[in-house]
Amino acid sequence: MRRTMAAAVLLVLLLLSAVPFSNDTSAQTELPEWTFMVYLDADNNLEDAGIEDLNEMEEIGSTDDLNIVVQMDRAEGYDTTNGDWEGCRRFKVEKDLDRSTITSPELALLGEVNMGDPGVLVDFVRWSVSNFPAKKYALVLWDHGGAFRGVCYDEKVPGLPEGEYDMINMSDLHKAAEEIYGVLGNNKLDLCGFDACLMGEVAVMYELKDFVKVGVGSGYNEPGDGWPYMKILSPLSDDPRMDERELAKIIVHEYIWSYNNKQEDPQDYPMVTQAAFDLEKMDEVAAVLDRFAEELASSGPFGSLQYLLQIYQARKNCNSYDMANVFIYDLTGYPLYDVIDFTKLLQDYILSAFPKNELIRDLCSRVRTHIGPGEDRFMFYSEADRWHPDASGLSMYFPNKDKDSLSITKIPTTYSTLYDETSFAREHLWDEFLHAYYGIDPIEDSFPTIDITEPSFNSTFSLEDQVVIIRGTAYDREMVDRVEIRVDEGEWSVMPGISGQGTIGWIYQLEPEDLSPGAHRIEVRAWDRPVTETGGNVGKATAPVMTRINILAPPTPEEGSFTIPSWFVQGVIIMIIVGAIVLGVIIYRGGPD
Known part of the structure; x- marks a missing residue:
């Protein structure tokens, strides 16, 4: 009987082996934990610092679980070491303890390129991901930085006259981040850091919020030595399974410690900050800053800004990130002020003048x-040098007034219209406050604001999904009259029943079957006034806020192939097992062997 049962089991196994499965069971190669990409734009007066930093990376080098890749563009005339080559090259960084000579293999010679072109940045990331795939990716933008003005200044650009330069501005940064998101298979970049001056600013981080998990940047100008790459990469090499938040904390801590440890190379520096940001919380911060800005721009009993004197005092005394800040004057043209320190001082000054003003107390507290x-x-982690305990590391653009009636000397800070071109200024109210403060002209009726909370950017849906839910919030102090939506730049449609005062929620449903397979652009906007009887708009509308969704095409079998449905395979397996059991019972009842 045992031989008979064994034969039955063998029959089951043979039948199962004959069933075709469509799943690919080939072994997947284990990916490295990290690819650490450095976009090193040394095509300017930072060339010698770039050579030094690449040598620092070589002290650690790539491992089985850590790829370190660099695209470096050199300049002419600043540093003559390492062959004094010019143009742009790509390296996979290998371990080498020689601090003066670059020995890592050159994997690509690109000639002269424009590192201020976002397309060049995207191409570097695409090459890195294709040649060095990993579970997690970090991207460092290395060069001069100018907050919302831009980063990666290239002094030798093909096609531009000598003396002119290009850079990655905020629109470029947004575009590059979105394309990199696509390169990563519609997944967010794990970490984007700026080894550059002044990039720890609200408007900079806002450009990355939909495409990057964690951002790292400096509030102050960075010293020429920049990040201490050996100290940063050593713990990552030792523990490559760390996540992006832990890596960001290491970057922040090692950077600050390197300029405060009373050691040479680099020497201590009296003005350094570095901070790490959870960009998935950026929309929450933008919303509370809108309420804060709107209140600061409100009018007082005499027609001017209600808190004009207190704003002036808080700005004058809070931590400034302009290297040549004297009293209220920002002499280098970078009027960047610490958001946290400003709200603390402003709250104290306003409550001193208006002790019962619970609104401003609440708003300042909510911002912090x-x-x-x-x-x-x-801002989940930040550090500063020991001389600036009030520097949190997050800055906000805050120029002085051109008509400073509160100052005898009247030295203005020119308002940069480049700020108006940032996504943060277009979609939120801080620039509205700045214009009000700049001209001492209160905002009687601010623009409404709107955001999309669901779905996340570039979410994918199939035709089998019943609906696609689009939802978010809109805000206006007086009234949100209506919320509108459009798909792929078509006609605007009003969402029925959506209106109210203050913050309101809205929701809209799309049916996937009404959308063709592929990517679709979804835009929403809010209005604060109804249309007129003649159909005209007399109110103000938000700048459209956009997200993108993807509709999957139905699967089509390859030509000449036949895919067996999974339900059919499961049914066959069940029938085989039942049949084998019945066969075994029949044989067993037939008597012993």
Whole structure:
């Protein structure tokens, strides 16, 4: 009987082996944990610092679980070491303890390129991901930085006259981040850091919010030595399974410690900050800053800004990130002020003048609560040098007034219209406050604001999904009259029943079957006034806020192939097992062997 049962089991196994499965069971190669990409734009007076930093990376080098790849563009005349080559090259960084000579293999010679072109940045990331795939990716933009003005200044650009330069501005940064998101298979970049001056600014981080998990940047100008790459990469090499938040904390800590440890190379520096930001919380911060800005721009009993004197005092005394800040004057043209320190001082000044003003107390407190620092906050980790305990590391653009009636000397800071071109200024109210403060002209009726909370950018749906839910919030102090939506730049449609005062939620349903397979652009906007009887708009509308969704095409079998449905395979397996059991029972009842 045992031989008979064994034969039955063997029959089951043979039948199962004959069933075709469509799943690919080939072994998947284990990917490295990290690819650490450095976009090293040394085509300017930072060439010698770039050579030094690449040598620092070589002290650690790539491992089985850590790829370190660099695209470096050199300049002419600043540093003559290492062959004094010019143009742009790509390296996979290998371990080498020689601090003066670059020995890592050159994997690509690109000639002269424009590192201020976002397309060149995207191409570097695409090449890195294709040749060095990993579970997690970090991207460092290395060069001069100018907050919302831009980063990666290239002094020798093909096609531009000598003396002119190009850079990655905020529109370029947004475009590059979106394309990199696509390169990563519609997944967010794990970490984007700026080894550059002044990039720890609200408007900079806002450009990355939909495409990057964690951002790292400096509030102050960075010293020429920049990040201490050996100290940063050593713990990552030792523990490559760390996540992006832990890596960001290491970058922040090692950077600050390198300029405060009383050691040479680099020497201590009296003005350094570095901070790490959870960009998935950026929309929450933007919303509370809108309420804050709107209140600051409100009018007082005499027609001017209600809190004009207190704003002036807080700006004058809070931590400034302009290297040549004297009193209220920003002499280098970078009027960037610490958001946290400003709200603390402003709250004190306003409550001193208006002790019962609970609204401003609440708004200032909410700004600090949402921003941090704190593990569950937007700015989840930050450090500063020991001389600036009030520097949190997050800055906000805050120019002086051109008609400074509160100052005898009247030295203005020119308002940069480049700020108006940032996504943060277009979609939110801080620039509205700046214009009000700049001209001492209160905002009687600010623009409404709107955001999309669901779905996340570039979410994918199939035709089998019943509906695609689009939802978010809109805000206006007086009234949100209506919320409109459009798909692929078509006609605007009003969402029925959506209106109210203050913050309101909205929701809209799309049916996937009404959308063709592929990518679709979804835009929403809010209005604060109804249309007129003649159909005209007399109110103000938000700048359209956009997200993108993808509709999957139905699967089509390859030509000449036949795919067996999974339900059919499962049914066959069940029938085989039942049949084998019945056969075994029949044989067993037939008597012993």
